[in-house]
Each structure stands twice: as C-alpha cells, then as structure tokens.
Amino acid sequence: MLNDLRSRPFSGLSRGQVAVCSAHPLVLAAVAVEAKKEGTPLLVEATANQVNLSGGYTGMTPADFADHMTRLAADRGLTSEQILLGADHLGPHLWRHLPAVEAMAHAEALTRSFVAAGYGKLHLDTGRSCADDPGGRLPTRLAAQRAATLCRAAESAAGHFRKRPPLYVIGTEVPAPGGALGPDGTMTVTNPEDLKVELAHYEEAFSRAGVEQAWQRIVAVVVQPGVDFDNHRVAAYDWQAAAKLSAFHERLPNAMTFEIHAVDYQTPSALKQMVRDHFTLLKIGPCLTFALREALFALAHIENELPGLAHPSNLMAVMERLMQAHPEHWDTHCHGTAQERHYLRRYGLRDRIRYYWPRTEARKACEQLMHNLSKPIPRPLLLQFLPDLTEAITSGALPAIPAAILQARIQSALHPYVDACRRHAHRASR
Structure with missing residues (x-):
C-alpha cells in the first residue's frame, strides 16, 4: 500500500495517502465508510499513548485495537487488503522520566507487541530525551541508534510471530506534544542539509544494528515543511518556504518519501499543493x-x-x-x-x-x-x-x-485530505 508512494505521481495512481491517527470508534467508522465509498486504501495509526501494553487512554492494547479495527472495517465492507494499521510514536517518550536503558526496554516491548498484533507500519520516534540524557535536543546520531534498536526488536518479533516484515518511518522532526509554533505563529522548515546528515546517521545505525534489510523498507522520513497548530492558530503551508526541502525529495534513498505530522486544519488548496510538492504522507487526527x-x-x-x-x-x-x-x-x-x-x-x-x-x-x-x-x-x-x-x-x-x-x-473534515491525495489532471499555478 505504501511502498509505491514515491512513484505514484508517475503511475497515474493517487499521489498521496492520509494517515488517520485516532482511536475514537465514530471517527474510525466514518473514515472506513469513506474509504469504502472512494475505493481508497485506509491507513489508521494508533499512537503509543492511545494504545499500549497498559491500555493507554483508550483502555486497549495493540491486539485489542487491531481486533476492533479489523471488525469495524469488515462490517463496512472493506477487505483486509484495503487496510493498513500503523503504530505511531514508538519510542521512549512515555517513559522519558526513566533512565534511557529502562525507557528503551519498555519501548522495545511495546514495539514487539505491535508487530505481534499485525501492525504493518511503525513510526520509530526516538528524538526526545530520557531522564539521564544531556539537556537540550537529543543528538541525531543517538536518536538514530535508538531507532535502529527498536527496528531490530521489530524485525525479531516479525520472525518470531511469522508476520510480514513491517514498513518503517524515521526522523526526528516530530512536532512537540502540544505544538511548537513560534511567537509569530510560524514553524522552521527542515533544512535539507541537516536532513542529509540525519539520514546518513540513520543508515549507519541500521547497518551497525544488523538491520540493513529493513533500511530498504523505510517508506518515509518525518520532516517539517512549516505546518503545525496550537489552540488558537494554524501555521499555513507556504510552498515558497518549503521549496528547497521539496526539491530534496529526489535525493531521498530507496522508496523513501516525506511524512508530515500535524497537518490538521490546513486549507484544501494548501493540502493539494503539499502533495504536489512531495509531502505525500499526511497525518491527521485532532481535526477529525x-x-x-x-x-x-x-x-x-x-x-x-x-x-x-x-x-x-x-x-x-x-x-x-x-x-x-x-x-x-x-x-x-x-x-x-x-x-x-x-x-x-x-x-x-x-x-x-x-x-x-x-x-x-x-x-x-x-x-x-x-x-x-x-x-x-x-x-x-x-x-x-x-x-x-x-x-x-x-x-x-x-x-x-x-x-x-x-x-x-x-467526513466533511476528512474530504479535503482525501481529495488532496487524488491525482489531479492539472497543476495549480503558483
């Protein structure tokens, strides 16, 4: 479902994919009905605070949520081939008050449980510090090492539970919980040169961890094209500000594309432009x-x-x-x-x-x-x-x-995202 996102603009297929990050049954039912009506793939992602081994705030484990989503989708006429479950924000964040070794042990256990339950897309989110890490932003080399550790746990679990090896998303440009808008309501766009260094650190870490084959299954890297929101404001997409980052897409390795978080509340025209600019995996939740x-x-x-x-x-x-x-x-x-x-x-x-x-x-x-x-x-x-x-x-x-x-x-809130991901016959003028 996601392996071909990068090549879709040249194949006549939909150009992007919406990832719905919600566990509310009414939201899930609505997006399943929409996917059935449109004949489009349905990608639903459970965040680690929604669904985890302790139940999260939904009271569901990864297996519980997978069973729930499978039944809900089947009741609305979707086939198993139309559905992909993802695990969002897998990393030590939930246990950041603990030393890194302990936090990572919990994160590995949670990662294995998602794989065992059949989740096919894993977002390895290891960019935040634990209790014994130095202050400030976690070095990307260390974040990459921890992502490779979680990847190794996932690959091992896939073999143990006889599951299809999962797809992965990496990167440290994940919006902070609660938003990260500056005083002027804007966001800093990812610097392509910084991204180049970051990807090199990840590739090296995956090699050192012995999961080189998984490197080929990384479908996206999280980047920041300048969008986010807080309680009052929405940082709107500006194609000019994101032009250099968009151009870097052709330099991404393998089948990798861009994944964007916090795309909620963007205008229909901005969403279409984002997808045309290769920001093709759009994650939403709060707007629904x-x-x-x-x-x-x-x-x-x-x-x-x-x-x-x-x-x-x-x-x-x-x-x-x-x-x-x-x-x-x-x-x-x-x-x-x-x-x-x-x-x-x-x-x-x-x-x-x-x-x-x-x-x-x-x-x-x-x-x-x-x-x-x-x-x-x-x-x-x-x-x-x-x-x-x-x-x-x-x-x-x-x-x-x-x-x-x-x-x-x-569905009214969802429609602009679904429409933006369609292949449109003409290119909007800039």
Whole structure:
C-alpha cells in the first residue's frame, strides 16, 4: 500500500495517502465508510499513548485495537487488503522520566507487541530525551541508534510471530506534544542539509544494528515543511518556504518519501499543493475529533431546546466535570485565566477533550443524547445549530439521526485530505 508512494505521481495512481491517527470508534467508522465509498486504501495509526501494553487512554492494547479495527472495517465492507494499521510514536517518550536503558526496554516491548498484533507500519520516534540524557535536543546520531534498536526488536518479533516484515518511518522532526509554533505563529522548515546528515546517521545505525534489510523498507522520513497548530492558530503551508526541502525529495534513498505530522486544519488548496510538492504522507487526527466534538455539542444544544425531556444527557456539563476531575490531559496545554482555560478545554484546536470521550461517564452521556434525539429533529433547530447539514437532511440525502449527522461532520473534515491525495489532471499555478 505504501511502498509505491514515491512513484505514484508517475503511475497515474493517487499521489498521496492520509494517515488517520485516532482511536475514537465514530471517527474510525466514518473514515472506513469513506474509504469504502472512494475505493481508497485506509491507513489508521494508533499512537503509543492511545494504545499500549497498559491500555493507554483508550483502555486497549495493540491486539485489542487491531481486533476492533479489523471488525469495524469488515462490517463496512472493506477487505483486509484495503487496510493498513500503523503504530505511531514508538519510542521512549512515555517513559522519558526513566533512565534511557529502562525507557528503551519498555519501548522495545511495546514495539514487539505491535508487530505481534499485525501492525504493518511503525513510526520509530526516538528524538526526545530520557531522564539521564544531556539537556537540550537529543543528538541525531543517538536518536538514530535508538531507532535502529527498536527496528531490530521489530524485525525479531516479525520472525518470531511469522508476520510480514513491517514498513518503517524515521526522523526526528516530530512536532512537540502540544505544538511548537513560534511567537509569530510560524514553524522552521527542515533544512535539507541537516536532513542529509540525519539520514546518513540513520543508515549507519541500521547497518551497525544488523538491520540493513529493513533500511530498504523505510517508506518515509518525518520532516517539517512549516505546518503545525496550537489552540488558537494554524501555521499555513507556504510552498515558497518549503521549496528547497521539496526539491530534496529526489535525493531521498530507496522508496523513501516525506511524512508530515500535524497537518490538521490546513486549507484544501494548501493540502493539494503539499502533495504536489512531495509531502505525500499526511497525518491527521485532532481535526477529525474536533469535528466530532462540534457535532456532538450542536446536538447537545438541540437537546437543550427540546421541551419535556425527562432525562437530558447534560453532555457538555458531564465533559466539563470529567476534565476538571482529571486535568492531566489538558492542564499543561491550556493557559490563561480560568475563563480562557474553560474556553480552551472545549474549543481549543488541540482538541484535548478527545482524551475524555472513552471514559464511562462520557460514553453514557453520548448514549443518552443519541436516545433523546432518536425522533426527527425539528427543522428550526436544524437551521439554528446544524445549518450546513439542514438541506441534506430535509432533502432526504442525509438521515435525520444523530449517528448520520456525526458521520457527515467527520467526513466533511476528512474530504479535503482525501481529495488532496487524488491525482489531479492539472497543476495549480503558483
């Protein structure tokens, strides 16, 4: 599915690939339906904090999530050949408070578990420091050595569990958790000469670790073309600023292409230009759960206006109580006064509320909301709170039920990425 990304512009196939980094079942269902409709491959990646040996914030192990995703996709008519599962941010980050040896031991165990569960794409993310590392940015040579160590664990696991050897993504230009926008809202584009040195360090480390054959299966290197977002702003793609990095694509070894993280909220025209400029693996997640939250809150507002409900869901109040009781997922990402932090918990572009939807109280509130809106929603309330979907609903093109409304809103956020990855007949003018 990914081995040919670099050659796709010359083959008539789609030019890029969207990687959906989310574990929310409604998001996954929506993207699976979209892949079935479009006849496109579905790449879903589980991050190490979502899914891990302790369950992550979803409560699922790698095997649990793989089983869940396989069933969900099959129920929507996708074949196994259309689906690729990836593991995102495999490295010592979750255990960075430990010495590097201990943190890496945990990371190796997690890597082996993803391979055993059949994940075919592994992002080796070893660029952040552990407790006993020197301060500042981790040297790329050391990051490469640790990536090669994880690769060796993955290759060994593939042989032991009789799995197809996985594909890999490397690189240290991974956006920091919570975003890394500068004071002026911009990002520094990866320097091609620095990337050249970094790739040399990785190739040497893979050779020293005895995994030269895996070097041929590295499908992408993570780079920064100048895109990211924080709670308030989006750093928009600028093709001129990224031109030198784009030109370096032809110098990448083997079948390697560029993978870009934090591409959420980019405009449709920017996305098309990014893919034309060889930034072909686009990773998104928060923009999809943000769209889900938008729709859920719109439905909650509709519920609030309906007369005579015996058991309202109180969804928004439930979510606020959950986030206040368990601040670990938002506290360091939402700054300002109490009112500003309240606003960001709900509406910040980082979408920290996404960590709370799997909790029992949140699930029950969502179920109650769906139940309360199971009857047709009055047109005036549709016009008030879901104006973009009202025409489709009233014409019968979209069922007037909450599940269909949520799916439509998620797919609306996904469409620009899918469209950008298609092969377009003309080249946009610059």
